[in-house]
Amino acid sequence: MKVIPAIDIIDGKCVRLTQGNYSQCKIYSSDPLEVAKLFEAAGVKRLHLVDLDGAKAAGVVNWPILEAICSQTTLSVDFGGGVKSESDIRRVFDAGADYVCVGSMAQTDPEQTACWLERYGGEKLIVGADVWNTKVCIQGWKKITDVTIFQLIETYRGRIRHLMCTDITRDGMMTGPAFDLYEELLRLYPEVHLIASGGVGGLEDLKRLEAVGVEEVIVGKALYERKIELSGI
Numbered sequence: 076m077k078v079i080p081a082i083d084i085i086d087g088k089c090v091r092l093t094q095g096n097y098s099q100c101k102i103y104s105s106d107p108l109e110v111a112k113l114f115e116a117a118g119v120k121r122l123h124l125v126d127l128d129g130a131k132a133a134g135v136v137n138w139p140i141l142e143a144i145c146s147q148t149t150l151s152v153d154f155g156g157g158v159k160s161e162s163d164i165r166r167v168f169d170a171g172a173d174y175v176c177v178g179s180m181a182q183t184d185p186e187q188t189a190c191w192l193e194r195y196g197g198e199k200l201i202v203g204a205d206v207w208n209t210k211v212c213i214q215g216w217k218k219i220t221d222v223t224i225f226q227l228i229e230t231y232r233g234r235i236r237h238l239m240c241t242d243i244t245r246d247g248m249m250t251g252p253a254f255d256l257y258e259e260l261l262r263l264y265p266e267v268h269l270i271a272s273g274g275v276g277g278l279e280d281l282k283r284l285e286a287v288g289v290e291e292v293i294v295g296k297a298l299y300e301r302k303i304e305l306s307g308i
Contacts, residue, residue, distance in 0.1 A: 076285040078308050079270070080114050081123040081295040082107050082144075084137045084156075090127070091296045093247035095205065095216030097131070103299045111144045117305040122150040123272075123293050129157020130178070131215025138166070145171030155203055155239075164191060164200075176239055178203035179213035182220060185230050197236025201270070202227075205241045209256065216243055224256075228264055237268045239293070245274030247296050252280055254287055261288045277302050 082089050085100060089107045093099040104110045111122060124144060128136035135141075135157040145152055154167050155176030167175045175195070181188045181202045192200050205212045209223045224240060240260065242253035252274040260269055271284055272293035281303070284292055297303045 076281065076289060077121065077291045078281065078303075078305075079121045079123045079153075079291060079293050080119055080298055080305070081125065081272075081293050082110055083125045083127050083295065084140055085127045087137060087140065091247055091299060092127070095212070095243040095246055097127070097215070099247075107140050108143045108147060111148050111150060114305070115148045115150055119305065120151055122148075122152050124152050124154045124172075126154070126156030127215065130155075131217060132157055134159050135163055135167075138170070141167065141172065142170045153201060155201070161191075164195065168199075174199055174201050174237075176201040176203040178205060181231070182211050182213050182222060182227060189231065189234060192231065192234040197234060201237040201239050202231060202235050203239045203241070204228075205243055206256075207243045212243060224260070225263065228260075228267065232264075235267055237270060238264075239270040239272060241272040241293070242274060246272070248274055249276030249297055249300070249302060250274060251276060252284060252292075254283060257284070257289055258287045275303070278307065281308070 088102050089104040089110045090100050090102050126135055126137045141154055152172040153174035153176055154172045158177055164175050204224045204227055206224050207219050211220045211222045211227050257271050270291045271289045275294045275297050
């Protein structure tokens with residue numbers, strides 16, 4: 076199973092939230108590029124980069140950090156947070172990212188998102204679903220919709236290739252991922268490549284996710300808090 080470290084950005088700093096709450100924000104570094112270089116030096120190949128400012132704003136905010144990490148490391152970057160337009164997607168790819176994660180737009184504008192999936196391909200465009208008790212949340216986790224993650228996937232059935240699912244109730248808690256949810260998603264949608272996120276607290280969680288069938292997992296706070304060492308994965 077592939078472990079993908081996460082860098083979340085607020086005000087240009089590397090941070091972690093607890094259950095998506097912006098008021099519960101812990102700063103781990105004032106230099107996200109330096110953190111990315113440390114991951115690279117540890118042998119990491121893939122990075123999950125999130126613009127949390129952009130996620131709750133009208134568009135991407137932290138462009139310089141994306142551009143710096145893409146140009147000054149060899150990491151394969153998937154980027155999300157505030158991607159709301161065709162020009163945003165083009166600029167993310169032009170900056171050097173390999174994948175774009177579309178979150179809120181996948182819920183608020185399925186027609187446009189479907190067009191992007193056709194245009195850029197499901198291998199490059201990741202559909203992101205942040206969920207609270209299976210309900211999809213949007214606008215930087217500020218709004219809980221009435222749409223379940225299962226309904227969201229059905230909207231893009233046949234188009235979606237990669238799904239990044241974050242259980243917000245577990246995110247930043249390090250109390251264990253949503254194993255039952257991921258197992259159900261893998262059972263119902265075997266054609267979708269699931270990227271799990273939220274709640275990982277140690278190596279046992281990684282082993283259990285692998286046993287469930289998850290092939291890729293985003294890990295954030297457990298790395299920053301040294302609950303998991305990259306050298307031990």
